[in-house]
Amino acid sequence: MDKIRTRYAPSPTGKMHVGNLRTALYEFLVAKHEGGDFLFRIEDTDQGRFVEGATDLIYRVLKKTGLEYDEGPDKDKGNGPYVQSERVKSGLYMKYAKMLVEKGEAYYCFCTKERLESLRTPVNATAEDDEDNKDVKEVRKYDKHCLHLSKEEVEANLKAGMPFVIRQNIPTEGTTSFTDANYGTITVNNEDLDDMILIKSDGFPTYNFANVVDDHLMGITHVVRGNEYLSSTPKYTRLYHAFGWEEPVYIHCPLITNEEHQKLSKRSGHSSFEDLEEQGFLPEAIVNFMALLGWSSGTDREIFSLKELIEVFDYHHINKSPSVFDMNKLRWMNGEYIKAMDDKAYIEHALPYVKKVITKPLDLEKIAMLVKTRIETFCDIAEKIDFFEELPEYDTEMYVHKKMKTTKESSLEVLKDLLPGLEALNDYSIAGVEAFLMNYIAEKGIKNGQGLWPVRTAVSGKQMTPGGAYEIMEILGKEESLRRVRKAIEMLEK
Numbered sequence: 127m128d129k130i131r132t133r134y135a136p137s138p139t140g141k142m143h144v145g146n147l148r149t150a151l152y153e154f155l156v157a158k159h160e161g162g163d164f165l166f167r168i169e170d171t172d173q174g175r176f177v178e179g180a181t182d183l184i185y186r187v188l189k190k191t192g193l194e195y196d197e198g199p200d201k202d203k204g205n206g207p208y209v210q211s212e213r214v215k216s217g218l219y220m221k222y223a224k225m226l227v228e229k230g231e232a233y234y235c236f237c238t239k240e241r242l243e244s245l246r247t248p249v250n251a252t253a254e255d256d257e258d259n260k261d262v263k264e265v266r267k268y269d270k271h272c273l274h275l276s277k278e279e280v281e282a283n284l285k286a287g288m289p290f291v292i293r294q295n296i297p298t299e300g301t302t303s304f305t306d307a308n309y310g311t312i313t314v315n316n317e318d319l320d321d322m323i324l325i326k327s328d329g330f331p332t333y334n335f336a337n338v339v340d341d342h343l344m345g346i347t348h349v350v351r352g353n354e355y356l357s358s359t360p361k362y363t364r365l366y367h368a369f370g371w372e373e374p375v376y377i378h379c380p381l382i383t384n385e386e387h388q389k390l391s392k393r394s395g396h397s398s399f400e401d402l403e404e405q406g407f408l409p410e411a412i413v414n415f416m417a418l419l420g421w422s423s424g425t426d427r428e429i430f431s432l433k434e435l436i437e438v439f440d441y442h443h444i445n446k447s448p449s450v451f452d453m454n455k456l457r458w459m460n461g462e463y464i465k466a467m468d469d470k471a472y473i474e475h476a477l478p479y480v481k482k483v484i485t486k487p488l489d490l491e492k493i494a495m496l497v498k499t500r501i502e503t504f505c506d507i508a509e510k511i512d513f514f515e516e517l518p519e520y521d522t523e524m525y526v527h528k529k530m531k532t533t534k535e536s537s538l539e540v541l542k543d544l545l546p547g548l549e550a551l552n553d554y555s556i557a558g559v560e561a562f563l564m565n566y567i568a569e570k571g572i573k574n575g576q577g578l579w580p581v582r583t584a585v586s587g588k589q590m591t592p593g594g595a596y597e598i599m600e601i602l603g604k605e606e607s608l609r610r611v612r613k614a615i616e617m618l619e620k
């Protein structure tokens with residue numbers, strides 16, 4: 127078999143939607159699993175949808191996620207340019223469109239906007255009809271009016287400089303079939319397909335045309351797409367056949383939905399790589415999660431590095447039914463990745479989040495390390511460490527703990543007992559504080575909780591804290607720990 131070649135072909139129209147990222151990842155894995163090539167091509171022929179900066183963003187995401195491409199705009203291996211707007215300049219798409227005109231598989235259309243508006247047969251929504259592109263939904267099935275122009279009429283119109291588009295000529299009878307690796311053989315009635323535009327009036331190809339030409343010229347063997355493209359695929363099939371080119375293997379992936387089983391929309395707040403990054407998720411965890419969003423390894427195992435995914439990823443195990451974006455699962459997974467990070471990398475990543483909350487001269491690295499195994503995303507850090515910056519207002523009811531066997535009175539007694547010793551203590555390291563407190567507990571003959579609960583409550587003002595009294599006091603230091611214990615005594619005496 128020839129070497130597998132896949133491509134990621136995004137349109138620079140904004141943030142990197144998770145569906146696009148999943149496509150990129152699967153394209154990468156399909157190729158790498160078989161030692162093939164992964165290409166990166168920018169599909170920017172729809173100039174109206176172009177968003178400034180979106181291309182840079184795609185590069186950034188590919189880099190961050192480790193989806194290294196073998197060929198791309200900045201890695202030309204002789205199949206370039208890899209940016210469609212640059213390919214347009216060579217007249218490439220026009221040349222191929224004209225070849226189809228010659229074969230009777232396409233035709234010039236000179237219809238005015240007004241005439242097209244007057245056509246009233248709606249066609250099924252196409253893949254390009256997303257929420258940002260509502261106008262496309264207005265497209266009507268074209269009535270082949272210009273197919274019937276004579277050769278002379280066409281030439282005269284072209285000579286007169288009349289604006290034109292080139293349309294695919296789809297038979298009105300019969301059927302078209304293609305086979306998808308995931309969804310099997312799909313057959314549609316040709317009468318349900320419209321004569322889609324191949325070349326637009328601005329001379330640019332449509333995405334629908336350019337992707338076929340480019341995939342062929344770039345030797346693409348496998349095409350991974352979201353299943354919203356299934357309805358357009360028969361038209362691509364007809365183009366491949368019209369040219370006499372071999373079709374790639376199509377691998378359509380299931381829709382990604384939110385937990386309410388609706389299409390994951392931009393409004394969900396976590397529909398793009400950037401959203402997730404902002405919410406404190408690690409690129410590695412996002413990649414791992416994306417891999418399982420529509421594919422399973424066939425085992426219970428869920429944690430896979432990109433390298434491991436390359437080994438195990440078999441596209442025959444992509445699911446057909448919609449994949450639910452389970453935020454809790456992503457959070458859990460991210461927590462596992464955080465725990466597994468080496469401390470240096472973790473601290474580097476966590477410090478900016480710590481600095482957002484802590485302005486006092488405390489040991490920020492220690493604070494970061496204290497929460498390492500206790501967070502699921504980096505954004506959880508703030509809420510876990512805020513008490514270091516400032517003792518929160520709290521209710522003395524917190525000293526009452528059934529399991530710890532503490533009451534307000536017993537807590538007050540413990541804190542008052544401890545205060546002189548804490549004032550005299552100079553070693554506020556974890557070991558120092560531990561030795562002091564455990565000594566007191568042993569002397570008093572009380573349970574650990576009876577001694578430690580009041581102290582931890584006093585120095586944190588919180589019911590739940592990362593680390594116990596020793597860790598917290600080491601970070602706060604002597605002065606602040608004492609201030610908090612005194613404050614607790616004052617509150618409990620009221």
Ligand code: GLU
Pocket residue numbers: 135136137169333337350351
């Ligand atoms: N440019 C298309 C997109 O961004 C690519 C679809 C495809 O993979 O063919 O959705």
